[in-house]
């Protein structure tokens with residue numbers, strides 16, 4: 001049944017869910033947050049699967065009852081028409097380029113390693129070994145991109161930064177010391193400040 005405001009089903013430890021929360025807050029969209037724990041298998045209950053058969057958070061229901069999954073799709077919907085999405089078609093496509101890269105190459109390495117190391121408490125030898133060099137390559141690529149710029153696209157915060165910061169700011173929990181990539185570290189601090197988020201980085 002439709003509620004009066006946007007409902008975000010999210011897990012407080014999930015960067016994908018933080019993305020949605022950041023954009024809802026930035027856009028001043030009123031929402032209620034329904035904590036839905038992945039670790040406690042709350043994404044696998046019949047009630048949740050009836051909402052999102054994929055069994056994943058984030059998932060939102062709009063006030064009219066329609067539902068939407070996939071963090072980046074939800075961000076795009078909430079930020080429609082705002083400065084978080086460049087108006088220029090090429091800059092917008094560049095933003096999309098980073099959003100697709102984040103889902104295919106970044107999240108699947110940094111977020112996955114973080115989950116295994118920090119939440120499942122696996123030792124390094126129990127974690128898929130390729131994730132470490134792949135993560136280092138990803139952070140190096142980001143550091144190079146940020147060498148002469150403050151944000152991923154243009155000179156302002158876009159959804160590309162929000163998508164990429166979501167798990168990069170927890171890099172240490174995945175076993176990556178961001179001191180090795182100072183441009184990335186400075187950008188994380190910049191984006192967290194823009195979003196009014198408490199820094200997740202270790203001191």
Ligand SMILES: N[C@@H](CCC(=O)N[C@@H](CS)C(=O)NCC(=O)O)C(=O)O
Nearest residue numbers: 014016038043056057058070071072
């Ligand atoms: N591509 C999806 C990934 C969503 C995703 O992997 N969600 C995780 C939490 S971060 C989840 O719900 N996992 C539970 C499961 O797959 O069983 C997105 O960006 O929203």
